[in-house]
Amino acid sequence: MKAPISFYEGETLHIAKRLLGQKLVHVVDGVKRSGYIVEVEAYKGPDDKAAHSYSGRRTNRTEVMFGEAGYAYVYLIYGMHHCFNIVTAEIDIPHAILIRAIEPVDGIEEMKISRFSKTDITKAQYRNLTSGPGKLCRALGITLEQQGHSMQRDDLYIELVPEEEHLSSSYAVAAGPRINIDYAEEAIDYPWRFYYEGHPFVSK
DNA sequence: CTTGGGATCTAG
DNA sequence: TAGATCCCAAGT
Numbered sequence: 564m565k566a567p568i569s570f571y572e573g574e575t576l577h578i579a580k581r582l583l584g585q586k587l588v589h590v591v592d593g594v595k596r597s598g599y600i601v602e603v604e605a606y607k608g609p610d611d612k613a614a615h616s617y618s619g620r621r622t623n624r625t626e627v628m629f630g631e632a633g634y635a636y637v638y639l640i641y642g643m644h645h646c647f648n649i650v651t652a653e654i655d656i657p658h659a660i661l662i663r664a665i666e667p668v669d670g671i672e673e674m675k676i677s678r679f680s681k682t683d684i685t686k687a688q689y690r691n692l693t694s695g696p697g698k699l700c701r702a703l704g705i706t707l708e709q710q711g712h713s714m715q716r717d718d719l720y721i722e723l724v725p726e727e728e729h730l731s732s733s734y735a736v737a738a739g740p741r742i743n744i745d746y747a748e749e750a751i752d753y754p755w756r757f758y759y760e761g762h763p764f765v766s767k
Numbered sequence: 768c769t770t771g772g773g774a775t776c777t778a779g
Numbered sequence: 780t781a782g783a784t785c786c787c788a789a790g791t
Binding site: 604606613614615638640641642643644646648661663691695696697698701741742743744746747 | 772773774775776777
């Protein structure tokens with residue numbers, strides 16, 4: 564079942580934790596690519612110094628964060644990598660959740676091609692398929708084209724995972740400080756990164 | 768128009 | 780551990 568808009572409304576930290584174990588789906592050329600979410604980070608502007616929407620900074624790039632929940636916020640970083648976020652909370656509250664890692668499920672061969680241009684890869688390469696925000700975007704075929712897209716589309720959505728196949732029953736949820744936000748002063752230590760402890764696809 | 772910097776990844 | 784590589788936003 565596709566996660567409804569209401570899934571993304573409410574308290575961002577709760578939504579972040581609820582996203583763990585759900586399936587992120589992107590359909591490319593009619594082929595479904597997906598993975599279980601195993602690592603996320605919450606960004607809560609305008610008060611969060613790590614957020615692009617800090618202090619209400621509203622630009623073409625960040626505009627979507629100020630809109631309603633359940634939309635994709637995609638941006639390019641370091642000139643070459645894409646990062647995929649989902650907007651949460653109410654209108655004018657510019658929160659978003661960065662998806663940092665997934666465990667591959669559907670379309671694995673297609674993801675291998677997108678990442679390594681071949682399907683014959685080593686174990687180490689397989690572990691690197693989707694274990695980071697830039698890597699998973701590359702694998703899923705997410706680019707700036709998806710910026711601002713609704714998560715209710717037929718080709719981009721979260722699929723709610725039935726309780727019995729949920730990773731949360733096998734892994735403990737850990738919380739810790741977010742990665743690479745050393746400029747964020749007092750927000751550096753906020754424990755807004757959530758992940759499955761010991762899961763092989765968690766970054767780093 | 769110019770400039771500085773960034774929620775990363777890979778290779779060596 | 781450095782280098783790739785370029786959008787984005789702020790300032791002139």
